[in-house]
Amino acid sequence: MNHHIIDxxxxxxxxxxxxxxxxxxxxxxxxxxxxxxxxxxWTTLEAINKALGVSSAANDRTYSADIV
Structure with missing residues (x-):
């Protein structure tokens, strides 16, 4: 089961x-x-979060590869 997919x-x-x-x-x-x-x-959890204005980890500088 993919927890990112909203079926x-x-x-x-x-x-x-x-x-x-x-x-x-x-x-x-x-x-x-x-x-x-x-x-x-179907959609993704990320798409729902974006529609709600919630930041995803991919857009969060805390998890950015250039910081590591």
């Missing part, structure tokens, strides 16, 4: 919606990019 089932749980088109509209309104998958739309 269609988790998106349905988060949004309270069940139809793929409704999930896509909800995500678009939240600023979350989605990709189409065999089981429905």
């Amino acid at each position: 269609a089932a988790e998106l349905r749980r988060l949004s309270g919606l069940t139809q793929p088109a409704a999930l896509k509209r909800w995500a678009s309104n939240q600023g979350i990019p989605l990709a189409d998958g065999a089981d429905g739309p």
Whole structure:
């Protein structure tokens, strides 16, 4: 299991919606990019964090390779 992938089932749980088109509209309104998958739309934890304005470790100077 990849903890960075937010699959269609988790998106349905988060949004309270069940139809793929409704999930896509909800995500678009939240600023979350989605990709189409065999089981429905999916995204990444990083994409959700970015939409929420939360910094990821990749953008955090604490983890930057030039500091090491």
